[in-house]
Amino acid sequence: MGSGDWSDEERSRLRSDSVASEIENVPETGCLSIVVLGASGDLAKKKTFPALFHLYRQGFLPPDEVHIFGYARSKISDDDLRNRIQSYLVNDKGSSTEQLDDVSNFLQLIQYLSGSYDSEDGFRLLDKEISEHESSKISAEGSSRRLFYLALPPSVYPSVCKMIKTCCMNKSNLGGWTRIIVEKPFGRDLQSAEQLSTQIGELFDEPQIYRIDHYLGKELVQNMLVLRFANRFFLPLWNRDNIDNVQIVFREDFGTEGRGGYFDQYGIIRDIIQNHLLQVLCLVTMEKPISLKPEHIRDEKVKVLESVLPIRDDEVVLGQYEGYREDPTVPDHSNTPTFATIILRINNERWEGVPFILKAGKALNSRKAEIRVQLKDVPGDIFKCKKQGRNEFVIRLQPSEAIYMKLTVKQPGLEMSTVQSELDLSYKQRYQGVTIPEAYERLILDTIKGDQQHFVRRDELKASWEIFTPLLHKIDDGEFKSIPYKPGSRGPAEADELLERAGYVQTHGYLWVPPTLEYPTLQSFIFLVCGFFLAIYAISLRIFP
Ligand SMILES: NC(=O)C1=CN([C@@H]2O[C@H](COP(=O)(O)OP(=O)(O)OC[C@H]3O[C@@H](n4cnc5c(N)ncnc54)[C@H](OP(=O)(O)O)[C@@H]3O)[C@@H](O)[C@H]2O)C=CC1
Numbered sequence: 001m002g003s004g005d006w007s008d009e010e011r012s013r014l015r016s017d018s019v020a021s022e023i024e025n026v027p028e029t030g031c032l033s034i035v036v037l038g039a040s041g042d043l044a045k046k047k048t049f050p051a052l053f054h055l056y057r058q059g060f061l062p063p064d065e066v067h068i069f070g071y072a073r074s075k076i077s078d079d080d081l082r083n084r085i086q087s088y089l090v091n092d093k094g095s096s097t098e099q100l101d102d103v104s105n106f107l108q109l110i111q112y113l114s115g116s117y118d119s120e121d122g123f124r125l126l127d128k129e130i131s132e133h134e135s136s137k138i139s140a141e142g143s144s145r146r147l148f149y150l151a152l153p154p155s156v157y158p159s160v161c162k163m164i165k166t167c168c169m170n171k172s173n174l175g176g177w178t179r180i181i182v183e184k185p186f187g188r189d190l191q192s193a194e195q196l197s198t199q200i201g202e203l204f205d206e207p208q209i210y211r212i213d214h215y216l217g218k219e220l221v222q223n224m225l226v227l228r229f230a231n232r233f234f235l236p237l238w239n240r241d242n243i244d245n246v247q248i249v250f251r252e253d254f255g256t257e258g259r260g261g262y263f264d265q266y267g268i269i270r271d272i273i274q275n276h277l278l279q280v281l282c283l284v285t286m287e288k289p290i291s292l293k294p295e296h297i298r299d300e301k302v303k304v305l306e307s308v309l310p311i312r313d314d315e316v317v318l319g320q321y322e323g324y325r326e327d328p329t330v331p332d333h334s335n336t337p338t339f340a341t342i343i344l345r346i347n348n349e350r351w352e353g354v355p356f357i358l359k360a361g362k363a364l365n366s367r368k369a370e371i372r373v374q375l376k377d378v379p380g381d382i383f384k385c386k387k388q389g390r391n392e393f394v395i396r397l398q399p400s401e402a403i404y405m406k407l408t409v410k411q412p413g414l415e416m417s418t419v420q421s422e423l424d425l426s427y428k429q430r431y432q433g434v435t436i437p438e439a440y441e442r443l444i445l446d447t448i449k450g451d452q453q454h455f456v457r458r459d460e461l462k463a464s465w466e467i468f469t470p471l472l473h474k475i476d477d478g479e480f481k482s483i484p485y486k487p488g489s490r491g492p493a494e495a496d497e498l499l500e501r502a503g504y505v506q507t508h509g510y511l512w513v514p515p516t517l518e519y520p521t522l523q524s525f526i527f528l529v530c531g532f533f534l535a536i537y538a539i540s541l542r543i544f545p
């Protein structure tokens with residue numbers, strides 16, 4: 001392929017080729033070089049290196065095959081970089097000697113190189129170092145694999161990709177592959193995203209490009225297709241006849257915290273809604289793919305995205321928290337939204353008439369992300385339970401991962417009265433001792449395996465920008481104003497009014513509390529203490545009858 005065009009033929013070739021060539025036939029052993037570009041930055045230290053460390057600890061990055069290179073412009077030493085990363089690898093609550101040994105062994109795999117993003121010198125040096133590492137490690141059956149993680153602002157993607165292509169591709173006589181991971185936001189609108197796609201598409205084939213959206217790596221997001229398509233329960237319910245409205249919500253209880261300069265150029269729609277929440281929406285609404293092959297899944301996602309109707313102005317509420325502009329890197333008159341509620345409507349047989357309410361905000365009263373599917377009222381309500389609230393199916397993505405169903409049951413006792421309760425699958429309780437992998441950890445491993453299932457394809461990205469670009473342009477042109485809201489609040493009151501207009505019915509007097517493991521422990525403790533005193537009493541009776 002290698003051209004910037006994205007034709008139907010290329011897409012169908014990808015459909016038939018990529019899974020086979022990328023997953024089944026490519027050797028997955030041999031030397032692996034992972035290059036983190038932008039190694040001095042925030043994402044690299046908080047997410048990328050910790051994810052690599054977790055993969056290392058679990059044996060996915062064997063030290064005799066893997067070497068990690070950090071690359072950025074900052075003039076720092078190997079040890080400076082290692083020190084910067086170290087505190088993100090150790091456990092706050094204290095690490096065991098074994099864990100500390102792992103940290104120090106892992107850090108020894110990392111080498112730092114300084115260079116610019118648009119001149120060949122630095123990348124030639126990088127290639128030389130990678131090649132040296134490959135020749136020291138290469139075995140007869142091995143191959144050379146080069147993974148470039150662009151933990152960088154998108155403005156430098158074209159020049160960095162050009163440098164990689166010119167200087168750093170894996171050497172074909174060794175076999176293996178070269179893959180690149182690019183972060184979001186991929187562009188600012190439809191036109192810039194397409195331009196970026198064309199520039200990168202001229203350098204790399206689509207199967208080599210991994211557009212990462214870390215929400216696709218979250219455990220409960222990955223569970224969505226299983227829930228929907230492996231359970232008879234949901235199959236007949238999942239449509240406009242039964243579902244009244246769906247909310248997909250992201251809330252953070254902190255502001256932009258030192259990232260104001262970056263954030264102000266993008267805003268909450270580009271930062272969260274156009275990518276993370278829209279990807280979740282795809283998994284909630286897409287039709288069943290014919291198989292789990294990446295291309296089959298992504299074909300269905302594109303279809304549903306292309307069925308989204310233009311966003312109506314009266315179905316948007318924007319907000320900006322008070323104090324946001326106090327960040328010295330944010331302009332005094334910024335109108336950038338830090339909060340948005342937007343209703344999307346899907347024009348197909350399954351979803352016509354159902355509002356999908358996407359809501360995201362910073363500096364709100366809580367931190368959580370969830371999908372809330374609200375069902376319609378029961379017709380012919382003989383129990384008068386309508387006033388108590390509707391059935392809801394909730395997927396809590398974070399924190400306290402859980403899937404629960406809010407439903408009406410008989411209040412236990414002699415009377416025939418009803419009450420709201422829930423069927424609750426809380427992960428901490430159900431899967432005790434199981435560590436849920438971090439999203440980045442899982443997605444980097446997928447990249448090494450060549451599995452594109454949880455990455456965004458070019459036409460998917462285009463369809464997602466098509467949905468939001470007209471609204472984003474209106475905001476950029478000042479046609480939409482962000483309503484101020486208090487930090488620590490629910491956001492602007494207008495957003496709740498929009499929710500109500502869309503048909504969402506709030507359940508009053510009911511709150512789902514994630515079950516904790518403390519209660520049984522406390523209970524056992526009480527039993528133990530009572531047992532102890534009973535035993536003392538029994539013994540004293542024998543001694544002093
Ligand atoms: N931070 C996060 O939590 C998340 C970030 N992302 C995405 O990941 C990417 C990287 O984010 P993050 O690490 O926060 O970004 P940073 O602002 O920390 O940038 C990363 C590195 O890029 C270099 N850099 C910064 N600005 C420029 C510039 N204008 N031109 C050239 N180089 C520059 C700097 O390295 P040096 O000067 O040493 O070369 C910096 O250390 C972005 O696309 C972001 O949207 C996605 C999800 C979460």
Ligand SMILES: O=C1O[C@H](COP(=O)(O)O)[C@@H](O)[C@H](O)[C@H]1O
Nearest residue numbers: 184214252271272276369398439
């Ligand atoms: O991509 C981003 O995500 C984080 C939130 O990620 P989470 O996994 O903690 O939910 C957000 O804070 C950041 O603004 C955004 O760029």
